[in-house]
Every structure is written in C-alpha cells, then in structure tokens.
Amino acid sequence: MNDAATARQRFAEYYGHAPVGVWSAPGRVNLIGEHTDYNDGFVFPFAIAERTWVALGDRDDRVVRVATSFTPDPVEVHLEELAVERLAPDSVSGWSAYPLGVAWALGRFGGELAHARGVDLFITSDVPVGAGLSSSAALESAVALALDEHWGLGLDRPTLAKVGRLAENEVVGAPTGILDQSASLLSEPDAAVFLDCRSLDAEVIPLHLADERFTILVIDTKVEHAHATGGYAARRASCEAGARALGVPSLRDLDVDDLAHAEQVLDDETFRRVRHIVTENRRVLDTVRTLRERGPGAIGSLLDASHASMRDDFEITVPEIDLAVSVAQSHGAVGARMTGGGFGGSAIALVAVDLVPAISTAVREAFAEHGYGEPVIFTEQPGAGARRDA
Template identity: 65%
Template structure:
C-alpha cells in the first residue's frame, strides 16, 4: 500500500502543483459466494482484497472540484453546485457521483469547499473485483473526513450504491461497497442485504494452507448495459408474479410453486437466486462447523447455477472453472456480475502451481486471451492510507 500511496501523492503533486491533505484507500473485493442476490435483498459473502484504489485529496478555497486519474491525462473540472447525475459521464461519474450522493444522505453541500483529487489503483478494471466500488468508497471515506461529515460505514455503503445506481447508471446492489468498507483481515463479510446487518466471519484460509486464486479472463463486461440489467428485471418480474415484494420473501421450499407459476426462463432465474441464498447460508455454517476445506462443493454448485440457470457465464469462465477443478482446486466459480471478468478457485498452496499451469495451458489450447492469474487475501476495509 505504501508504494501505491506514494504514487498517488506524486500524481497529485504533478497535476495540482501542491501537496495533498492526505491519502485514503479502499480495497476491491472478491465475492466468495452469493451472486446477484444483493439487489434481491438476499445474502452475500464477500471479502475485501489486498488490492486497493487510493485517492490523494486536498480541499480548495473555492467551490470547484478537479479530479484526475493515473490512467488518463484528463482533468475533470466542475462546480460543486453543478454536480448532478445528469451532468456526469465517463470515469469521473464514479467519484463525482459520490459527491452528489453524500448530499442525498444529508451532507450540506452548500457549506463545504471544493477539492482536488487524484486517483490511482491496483485493482484490475473489468475483472469482477469491484474496481468501481473501490473508487466510490475511497472518495467517500476521504470526503467524510475532510468535510467532517461524521457518516458511519453502513451509510457510506449506501452512498456508494446510490452513486453507482443513479450517477453511473449501473443497477447494482450494496454488496461491493459493504465489503470494501467493512472488510477485515482473513475474514469475509456475511451481509444481509435487506436489513444491512453485517457479521464478520473468519475464513481461516491461511491456517488451512489455502489460497484464493483469481483468474482474470480479460473478457470485458459492462454492468450499466445489457445482460446485468436484464437479469435484474427478470428477478423483479418473478417476484411480482410470485406475489412478493422481493425474492428474499421466498426460499427453496417455494420452487415447486414457482415452477408452476413462472415461464421457464424466469423460473430458472429465480431458482438461481433462491438456491444461491441457501448456498451462502450453508457456506457460513460450514465454515463455522467444518472449516474452509469443506466449502468447495458449494462454490462449484454456485458456478453451475450461474452457468445454467442465470446464464451469465462465458466459455472462458467455464474453462477456467473446469480446468481448475480438474487440476485439484477444492472449489471454483465465476465471481462478479458475469458476462466476463474473473473466476476464483480455492486451492491448496501445494497445488497452486499445478492449477495455474493447467489453466494457462487450457486457455492457450483454445486460443483464448492469456488470463492474468494472481492470489488474493482477505484484507481490512477502507481507511487512511498513511
């Protein structure tokens, strides 16, 4: 983190010819299990990872906001009074959307100064590791401190979700921001997306000699368009036809009635959500009673459900999962919103090289783009970076 923080400070100084007031960080996340359940008021089980977005920031003496990033030469400049979802576009909608959303949650934007901010990150973009939420959470934590807002972490998660929903236009749930803000080392966040109750559950991967391998397929996905929004609409339609306000009001015992009530496609979408909620509960219980070696079958079952019922996988993700399992992984699944991004595999340290080599060879044999493979560990949530 010190290297990334130093880089962000240097980038800020280069762009704005002064020193930042501070540097704040927020991690990306891996969702261990619980996919597309968050916006259905269900259960999720993500953890913050040891890759983060950082923002170097300093207040100004006027009401101008200037935002830059390490990945473009652009300087986005806007007045505080002009920040609305309709005025935002491109990458800057993520940090500037947070400014607007803070106002929606009670911050008096007429009483705060503008600021300069420079953003840097080592969270891979488009890999299903929530680089977007990492930006939102780093900015929200920074502004909460600089502006003296006094907002708690649960509120900041809702701020980030509102920014992504309204300013960016991606109909995502609250999981990503919650993981980034609430995560702890070697633990995952068991989150009830209806009540927003969160419990930190030890993972015990290190003690068990396990690592989580991320396989970034480089197949791009965009949550603001296409299949993600279509899947959310299917869930909402299924809930209406089943006579409930949310799929959270149903469980696996309702599947027989759902099969009689819904068309085949909608039924399969709903079956994924109901069984995935149960898999999250089963994973938490299994970790507590049997330890991490016993959760592999649940991870793999989650992937099959996303592949067959929710239909959000792609050939590259399926190949990554199938190959990792054949090479000795305890369990594997795609992670994130789908239609690309990354798969994860829970692997014994002694078998990491064999699994990695097998995945690389399988992708080469299919003439797929060479994936990036790296391990992640569960890390602490957002904080000051220095």
C-alpha cells in the first residue's frame, strides 16, 4: 500500500532521518478531449484516487537527490544525484528526468533557485505506469508542489502546470500538452476540469456521478505505451502540418464547417487527423453543455463518437482497447472510449454502479477468448487534486 505514511516511512528508512513534509498529486482520467491540448483546444479531465507521494527532507548543501520505489519492482530503489546548478535538459535521463526536470523548470518560470537549499526526495506511487492514467504528470505535479512550497517560490497552480509541461517537453522529451498537469493540480472531488488550452482558463464542472449512481469503469489493457517515442510525436506533427496547410495558427481555429475545405486541401491521412481534432473539440463543448442541461446519463453518444474518431481518424487505438470499448458498450455502458495518448493504455466506460460486475466479467471473458492478457479493471470516482498530506 502507498500513502503519505508509507512515503514518510520509506524516506526515513532510506535517508536515515525524517522528512519535513509529504506532498501528493493524482493521476487522471480524461473524460473526453484527446490530443486537443497541444492544438490549443478543449479538454475535460478529472483526478483519480491513485496518487504519487513525494516525501521531502532538507540537506546542508546544494544537491537535489531523488530516490523512488516505483513499479514494476517496488522493492528496488534507484538514486540519482545532481547539483541544482547543473540541472539542464541534457543532463538527466530515465525516470529521474521527471523530478529533476521539474526542479530545472521551476527556475525557467521565475522560481528563485540561487539560494535554494538542497533537498532529498523519496517518491512512492500507486498510479499505474503505462496505463494512460498519467503517472508522469502525477509525479511532476507532486514534486512541483513540494518544491514550490518548500523553497517559498510562490507560484500558482496554473503556473506549476506549465512547469510540469516544460519538464516533460524539454527534459523527458515527450511532446505532450498541458492537459495532464492541469488535471492533477486543479481537480476537485466529483468534478472535472473544463480547460481551454489556449487561454488556460479552467472551470471545475460538477459531474454528479455518485448522485445518479454512475461510476467510471477503467479497463487497463496492460498494453504499455510511451509518449516520448512512437506515434504520439507523429500525430502532433500531422496536426501542425495540417494547420500550416490551412493557414491557421492552430487547429483550434477551425470548426466543423471548415472540414469540407480541409478535405479538398489536405491529403487523406492529414485530413483525418485534422477532422479528429476539430470534431473532438466540438464533442468536449457538447459534453460540458449536456452535463449542465441533462446530467451524466446523456453524454454516452459523445463518448462513443470520440472513440470512433480516435480509432478511425486519428488511428491511436489498439485491438485490446477497441475490444474493451465494444464489449462495455454492448453490455450496457452509457458510453465508452479510450483515454489517454493512445497506442495502448486504458479504456473507460461510464456505467451504472449495478452493472459493474457484469461488464467487468464480460470484458475479462472477451480478452481470454481473443488470447489477450488479463486486463486490470477498477472503478473511479473523480477525486481531489494535488495537496500537502503531512
């Protein structure tokens, strides 16, 4: 089990003294709005129960030292040492790029690090890695909140989200947008964050899932993905190429009425990438409006359409994800879709609480019939964002 007490205990065992505090941040589920964030579009994520904890202790020098008990081997502890003065995008690699990249990025956003004392950090987490639930943003956000408070930098949460994005883009090398960090830092219980990724205006929208006896079923296919490699960067490049060809700063500047012209101008593949972004932005806006007017039971068709668009136009799903979605839909889910960057990870389904056992069993049986590995299936209710725990 991972929690604040565990992080505190592991820190003390590893470093030989007690930490001064423990901070945590959650992973996230994106209810709808995939790959729209780096296109200046709209997203609608919420925080999950699973979190990453960072225990922090003072040092007498200028060294930032990090250690972790991350999965897949929670017993093995990895340690990196890097002086604050040397923090730079080309000086770290591997898992340490996330926490040390955040320390570097804090200075790029006005954090005064010249007189900051060194710290020891010990990181524990129960956010599944590679499941499309943003374990990376949970780590970045927890470290950013801890260092900001401990060093007295005074940065607000939207700025800390930018810190996490910069660390992931420039140090980790993953060309992600700001969706994940914003969800981890801004979320509130039983609500999702409606975020305009151009203006960074954010509004917390109540979901009322518990009131109406709904839950989010998460189906982790165990097909791992990585944003720093593979198709994610190619999809972003296609979006940027489409915007250039259409003469707009970003695909955010297009609406569905512009798609007929786009189809004439673009090659088929680029057009389909553009069509996904344009229609996905519209689906996010329609989801927020429908929630306000009719409640969560009315958004199923929008979730289903989002998945079809990711499968057919953006081509980021895998057979395991498609199977999980189709089985959930055929066994009574209100709606279902892939969540996250794609090429593996998790599907989500909005389901009535009473249907959770039946849908879970049907998905497991379908995976077995197709010869796939057994998925990990669990439920989520939207939770709280990053915080100090101790």
